[in-house]
Amino acid sequence: MTDFAHLLPPSWKTTVTQWLDEDIPSFDYGGFVVGEKEETAELLGKSPGVLAGVPFFEEVFRQVDCKVHWLVKEGDFVDGKRVRVATVTGKARNILLGERAALNMLARASGIASRARELRKLKDEKGFKGVVAGTRKTTPGFRLVEKYAMLVGGVDTHRMDLSSMIMLKDNHVWSQGSITNAVRRAKTVGGFALKIEVECRSIDEAREAITAGADIVMLDNFDPEALKVAARILKQESPHVLIEGSGGITSETLASYFDDAVDVLSMGSLTQGVPHVDFSLKIVVPK
The missing domain is CATH 3.90.1170.20 (Quinolinate phosphoribosyl transferase, N-terminal domain)
Structure with missing residues (x-):
């Protein structure tokens, strides 16, 4: 260990x-x-x-x-x-x-x-080559312990905090008027060291994020089949971009999201409930 x-x-x-x-x-x-x-x-x-x-x-x-x-x-x-x-x-x-x-x-x-151990075992048994990860939905003041426990259980911690990786969600995009504007503004301060991830509600939003220079696109609240279809299309168009699926994924439904085109599946339920x-x-x- x-x-x-x-x-x-x-x-x-x-x-x-x-x-x-x-x-x-x-x-x-x-x-x-x-x-x-x-x-x-x-x-x-x-x-x-x-x-x-x-x-x-x-x-x-x-x-x-x-x-x-x-x-x-x-x-x-x-x-x-x-x-x-x-x-x-x-x-x-x-x-x-x-x-x-x-x-x-x-x-x-x-x-x-x-x-985390249960989910890691499921990932290994099904041969999913991507990452199962937690989220930032942690208990205030207790995040370090909760992220540490994810590692012990065998899953990825995702970003630790707002200072590690730039994740642009709906509120960030709305404040700037478009995904493109939000990504451009993030690039002015993030430099070369921080990856930029954009939460996307459609394949068109994901394409805009990729064109603007996002390193990771999160396909948010897609059902399993829609996620797989979108991920395959985006990977074919832009193989270098990481595809994350998130939103509503549970221990019971996780396996239905597994696909070779999906790089990351993140779950708030690793720490909530x-x-x-x-x-x-x-x-x-x-x-």
Whole structure:
């Protein structure tokens, strides 16, 4: 399994600090009750899914002076039958300081990775050579974890933010009066390093975008057959342009969009409405 933790920016540990600040803004009353006795807690997997979010989990507990020992590797499937996934050791109050932030993160990250793994498996089984990707429809303040979980699950993250790739959607086009005007204006600031993608509602709009210099055209809200037909025509006319399909694609319908002329299929459902994987953290009681 690739160690995706090496991708994380310097700011990611500050994000973890903010989670703890949010959960413990003043007195830790429960921590006062349990005290500072050294304890060990077990992280248990209670529902099936792919484990994701390991570096964030570790950092939560590092910041409260606890140590984590993993019994399952990130990216492995946990069958959910109260499987021991890790142990956390430290003072009782410190374990409980980090518990909720760590579990909330792990549950969501693992849920996203689990859905991503299902879609990646489907892509591989059907022989689709294009990319299955997420979108920017992520939770404010939690995008880094959600994009990280996509990678663990085996799909593409798509653009990370508004500063990575220039995507021109309907509002951008309307503000400039045409696709051509919007692309030209984007080129004045994007330089050679940033690709330009244009959201298109018809094959004619896609042709205009390509002529204006777009690198990628997104065929938005096309049904599967219409997408395939349009993608084949556009690829024949402009083989160098990437074709993305997006809008309304779900886990159940994804395979119906697969085609050799389609380069990317992006799905907001990779992060929206994803079931969480259930974990619990239990302090081991001596027998």
